[in-house]
Amino acid sequence: DAGITQSPRHKVTETGTPVTLRCHQTENHRYMYWYRQDPGHGLRLIHYSYGVKDTDKGEVSDGYSVSRSKTEDFLLTLESATSSQTSVYFCAISDSETQYFGPGTRLLVL
């Protein structure tokens, strides 16, 4: 399995609070991605990174920001969490062809 960890694995928070999710890789892959998974929607791309400090928006980026200060870490921040951001969040990394996924973070916004 690709060396990808996500933290925390579970989180409950309240509406309006900031939340940061962390993705850490040991593979030294250039590309990293954040997705959210919701029933009936599959996985939707939130943000992605193509290098240190190089990031861009995906299809569902509103309300989210990211940062990548080191190759191995990609942070996803919900700046003011809303109930619509209750979801399972997956990080992925990629070599030249294939994406590999982390174990996911289950986030509940009350």
Place this chain on the structure above:
Amino acid sequence: AQSVTQLDSQVPVFEEAPVELRCNYSSSVSVYLFWYVQYPNQGLQLLLKYLSGSTLVESINGFEAEFNKSQTSFHLRKPSVHISDTAEYFCAVKYSGGYNKLIFGAGTRLAVHP
């Protein structure tokens, strides 16, 4: 807009029966195609992929998929399923272009019954 359609949201099947999970994508331009599997409460695992070459690709656990360019399809098949194949299966497409971004289908839940 580029899209991926998985035609069945749920597929119930009896153990040892054959199964086909259907996937169509929207464009016939150069693509890479993937099937991922997700077991309950886990992340996605790569099942198989088509990058180039033979249009029939196989996984180590008996699944196969065939790239059909004219029909823009990449259906997943297994001749005899096991209880342990119960999972959600996602088809994904990488179109030519930068950053290795994938577009996912909505998923098909395969339920294998004894």
